[in-house]
Amino acid sequence: MDPESAFPKEHFILVSFARSGNSPEGNEAIVLAEKLCKERVTHLVITCNAHGELSRIGNALGERGLVLDLPKETNDKGLAMTSSFTSMVLSGLMLEYAYKDDFKACETYLETLCTIGENVICEFDEIAQNVSKSHFSRVFFISSRPYFGGALEAHLKVQELSGGNIVAYASDTLGFRHGFMASVNDESVIILTGSSNPIRKKYELDMIRELHNKKWENRRLLLLIANRTSKAMRILSLRLAHLNTFLMNIDRLSLYS
DSSP states (O other), X not given: OOHHHHSOSSOEEXXXXXXXXXXXXXXXXXXXXXXXXXXXXXXXXEESOTTSHHHHHHHTTGGGEEEEEOOGGGSOOSSSOHHHHHHHHHHHHHHHHHHHTOHHHHHHHHXXXXXXXXXXXXXXXXXXXXXHHSOOSEEEEEEOTTSHHHHHHHHHHHHHHTTTSSEEEEEEHHHHTTTGGGGOOTTEEEEEEOOSOHHHHHHHHHHHHHHHHSOOSXXXXXXXXXXXXXXXXXXXXXXXXTTTEEEEEOTTSOSOO
């Protein structure tokens, strides 16, 4: 971390997320902020461990620090801390509604997220099983924003849960051709989260066509697309039918486009 360039020159809020609150890197960010720009920083701490060091540091800041201790059930003990991650993401998303004091809209938002989660579990389970039963050693998660954060987390979970035996990569759609594509081989799974945005979609379709023309016999391509019923996607589905390609419609699984 380069604090001189990372910290804004004007007043700012430093939001610190942590599961245990005992990681030295995250805690040191608060210490550095207090040392270098105490007069212009306010702190918000979101942690899954009310007894962690980060919670203690945040509470010690008095009025300049606000600590949100999540329920103890969110403090995962397993290797892939999915409950902790999900809970902290939800907390971050809810900050906007808390700021606007619009908890009715927040309730609607959370209900929508729950519905999305149920749809993902129901519709994605069979696809995930089919992909996981095949032999692969590399996974590529390709996404445009706002899905790119999910790609970063997904690649991390694959590496954690496989003990490093499967190498995972995360790339934004524009960057994939300029680096990671060279690493794709016959033992690769490519997961592309498509967008309903017409400009993004054009580039994504062009990249899929390029992947289609590659000479990888055994690679798997999983497309999470925003509009499976579009003419372009129907044509694409026919062209990719022989490529171990899986398509999942996410038009009603996303709050964003």
